[in-house]
Amino acid sequence: MPSDYWFIVAAVVLIGLGGLFAAVDTAVSTVSNARVDDMVREGRAGARRLAIILDSRATYLGLVVLLRVACEAAAAALIAVAATRWLGVGWGLVVAITAMTVISYVAMGVGPRTLGRQHAYTIALSTSYLLSALGILLKPVTRLLILIGNALTPGRGFRNGPFATEIELREVVDLAEARGVVAADERRMIHSVFDLGDTSAREVMVPRPEMVWIEADKNVLQATNLATRSGHSRIPVIGENTDDVLGIVYLKDMVQRTVATRTDPTTLRVSDIMRDAEFIPDSKPLDKVLADMQLTRNHMAILVDEYGGIAGLVTIEDVLEEIVGEITDEYDTDELAPVEDLGDGSYRVSARLPVEDLGELFDVEIEEEEVETVGGLVALELGRVPLPGARVKSHGLQLVAEGGPNRKGRQRIITVLVTRVPGSGADGQDSQRHESSGGRGHSGRQGRHDRTAAREHEDEAHRNNHEQPTARMNQ
Numbered sequence: 001m002p003s004d005y006w007f008i009v010a011a012v013v014l015i016g017l018g019g020l021f022a023a024v025d026t027a028v029s030t031v032s033n034a035r036v037d038d039m040v041r042e043g044r045a046g047a048r049r050l051a052i053i054l055d056s057r058a059t060y061l062g063l064v065v066l067l068r069v070a071c072e073a074a075a076a077a078l079i080a081v082a083a084t085r086w087l088g089v090g091w092g093l094v095v096a097i098t099a100m101t102v103i104s105y106v107a108m109g110v111g112p113r114t115l116g117r118q119h120a121y122t123i124a125l126s127t128s129y130l131l132s133a134l135g136i137l138l139k140p141v142t143r144l145l146i147l148i149g150n151a152l153t154p155g156r157g158f159r160n161g162p163f164a165t166e167i168e169l170r171e172v173v174d175l176a177e178a179r180g181v182v183a184a185d186e187r188r189m190i191h192s193v194f195d196l197g198d199t200s201a202r203e204v205m206v207p208r209p210e211m212v213w214i215e216a217d218k219n220v221l222q223a224t225n226l227a228t229r230s231g232h233s234r235i236p237v238i239g240e241n242t243d244d245v246l247g248i249v250y251l252k253d254m255v256q257r258t259v260a261t262r263t264d265p266t267t268l269r270v271s272d273i274m275r276d277a278e279f280i281p282d283s284k285p286l287d288k289v290l291a292d293m294q295l296t297r298n299h300m301a302i303l304v305d306e307y308g309g310i311a312g313l314v315t316i317e318d319v320l321e322e323i324v325g326e327i328t329d330e331y332d333t334d335e336l337a338p339v340e341d342l343g344d345g346s347y348r349v350s351a352r353l354p355v356e357d358l359g360e361l362f363d364v365e366i367e368e369e370e371v372e373t374v375g376g377l378v379a380l381e382l383g384r385v386p387l388p389g390a391r392v393k394s395h396g397l398q399l400v401a402e403g404g405p406n407r408k409g410r411q412r413i414i415t416v417l418v419t420r421v422p423g424s425g426a427d428g429q430d431s432q433r434h435e436s437s438g439g440r441g442h443s444g445r446q447g448r449h450d451r452t453a454a455r456e457h458e459d460e461a462h463r464n465n466h467e468q469p470t471a472r473m474n475q
Contacts, residue, residue: 011078015103018071019112024131025064026116027123028057035121046125049132060131063142067134072108076100170194192323201289202282204322205303205312207352207373209412213238214270216246220254221265227251234300236313237274243310245302247274277302282311290319346419348402351375353416362420364395374399374416386413396421 033054039047053060079100084092116123170191177187213236214223227235233251238244253273258265278296280289282303293299293316305311339361340348347361353374359366371380378401379385381392388403398421403414 005082007078007082011075011082014071014075014078015107018068018075018104018108020127021064021068021071022108022112023116023123024127025061025068026113027120027127028053028061028064028131030117030120031124039121039125044125046128049128050124053128053131053135056135059139059142060135062146063135063138064131066138066142066145068108072100072104075103189323196287196290196319196322197285199286199322200282201280201284201286201301201303201314202311202372204286204318205282205314206318207312208242208310210352211236211242211313213242213245214249215239216269216271216274218270219266220258220268220270220273223249223270224251224254224258224265227254234315236277236300236302237270245277245279245310246271247277248300249274279304280314281306286319286322289314290316293319346417348415348417349374351378351401351403351413351416358397358418359395362397362418364397366395374418375401375413378413378416388413393421 031050031054033051036047036051036054040051076096080093080096083096083099086092087095173182173187173190176182177184182190212226212230212232214226216237216239223235227233235249235251236245237247237249239246249270253275254265257263257268257273278292278298278301280292280301280303282305289301293301299316300313301315302313303311338350338353339357342348349358349361351374354372355366355368355374355377358374358377366377368377368380371377375386377394378390378392378399381394381399382390386401388401390401392399398419400417401413402417403412
C-alpha cells in the first residue's frame with residue numbers, strides 16, 4: 001500500500017509539471033518579438049535567451065507540447081494503477097478516468113493557460129533558461145516526432161509542426177481589436193494581408209476591354225496626349241492586336257527623351273523608348289505578384305490567361321488597394337455604385353459586377369464558368385460583343401446593356417439594367433438567350449469561338465476607324 005501513495009505523489013508532481021508546460025506554451029505563443037527586443041535593449045534578465053527561443057518559436061512550442069502530453073499521460077497511468085489496486089479494475093478505471101478528466105481540464109488546461117496569457121512575459125522570461133536546456137537535449141526528438149506526424153498526415157506537412165497557424169494569428173488580431181490595442185481599420189488591413197495569398201491577380205485586374213493601350217508605330221506626341229487624357233503614366237504598347245503586347249511605355253521616359261534632349265516628339269516612335277513588359281499568369285496569387293513587383297521594381301504586369309491570350313493588366317496600386325482600400329488621385333472620377341436599387345424590383349448594376357453577386361441579389365444560381373462579370377454574361381448569351389441596348393434573358397433575368405461612347409467615341413457597356421422575368425422560377429432554369437434585334441443560342445465551344453472572332457473584329461474595326469492613338473479607355 002505505501003507504494004500506491006508514492007504513485008499518487010508522483011502523479012501530483014507530473015500534473016504540476018504538465019500545468020507548468022501548458023502555461024509556458026501559452027506564454028511563448030503570446031509574447032511578441034518587438035516587445036522582447038525592447039527588453040533586450042533594456043537589459044532584462046533572460047530577454048536575450050528568450051529572443052533566441054522566439055527565433056525558433058514553432059520548434060520550442062512543439063517541445064513544450066511534447067513534454068506536457070508526456071506528463072499528462074504518465075500521471076494518468078500512475079493514477080489508474082493506484083485506483084485499480086484500491087478499488088479493483090472496474091471501479092478503479094472509472095475513478096481514474098473521471099479524476100484525470102477533471103484534473104487535466106483544470107490543472108493542465110484552463111488554469112495554466114489563463115495564467116500564461118495574463119503573465120506571458122514574466123513566465124516566458126523566467127523559464128527561458130529551462131527551455132534552452134530542454135531544447136538542447138530534446139530538440140532532435142521533437143523534430144523526429146514532427147516528421148513522423150507529417151508522414152502519417154494526408155497532405156503537405158509542416159517542417160516545424162502545426163503549432164502556429166494563420167487562424168491563431170487572426171484570432172490574436174481580433175483579440176487585440178477587442179482590447180483596443182488596434183483599431184478596426186488596422187484589423188481589416190491585417191486580415192487583408194492574410195487574404196492576399198488566397199486572391200488571384202484575375203480578381204483585381206483591369207480587364208482587357210478596359211485597358212488603355214497604344215500601337216507601337218504611333219509617335220511620342222500621340223502617346224503623351226493619350227497619357228494626359230487617360231491619367232495613366234504607364235501604357236501597354238501593342239503590335240498587330242491586343243494579344244500582341246510588345247512592351248510598356250512610361251510617361252517619364254517620354255518626357256525625358258523629348259523635353260530634356262529637345263527632341264521633336266513627332267519624330268520619335270513609341271517602340272523606340274518602350275520598356276519590356278512583365279507577363280504573369282492571371283491565376284497567380286497577389287502576395288507573389290507583390291513580391292515579384294518589389295523584386296523587379298516593376299509596377300505593372302500583363303496577365304495571360306490559360307489559352308495564352310491577354311486577360312488584362314494589374315498594377316501595384318491594384319494590389320495595395322486590396323490591403324488599404326480604394327486609392328484615388330486627381331485623375332479618378334466619381335465611380336458608379338456597383339449596385340443601384342431602382343425600387344421596382346429592378347437593379348442597375350456595374351458591367352464589372354461578379355455574376356455571383358448578381359445571383360445573390362436575385363436569389364438565383366448562376367453557373368457560368370466561362371465568364372466572371374455581368375458584362376461578360378451578356379456577351380456570352382449574345383455570342384458577340386454587346387452594344388448599348390442589347391437585351392438578353394438568362395437564368396430568369398432580363399439584362400439590358402447600357403452605356404455610351406467613351407473619350408474616343410467608342411461605344412462601351414458601362415451598366416446593365418437587370419429585372420426578373422415575370423413568371424420565371426427563382427431557380428432561373430428557364431434561361432432564354434436572345435437579343436432585341438434577334439439572337440440565337442450557342443454551345444460553350446461555339447460561344448468561345450464567336451467571342452474570339454468578335455474580339456479580333458473589334459480590334460480591327462477600332463484600328464480602322466481612328467487615326468488618333470488607338471486606346472480602350474477605362475470607364
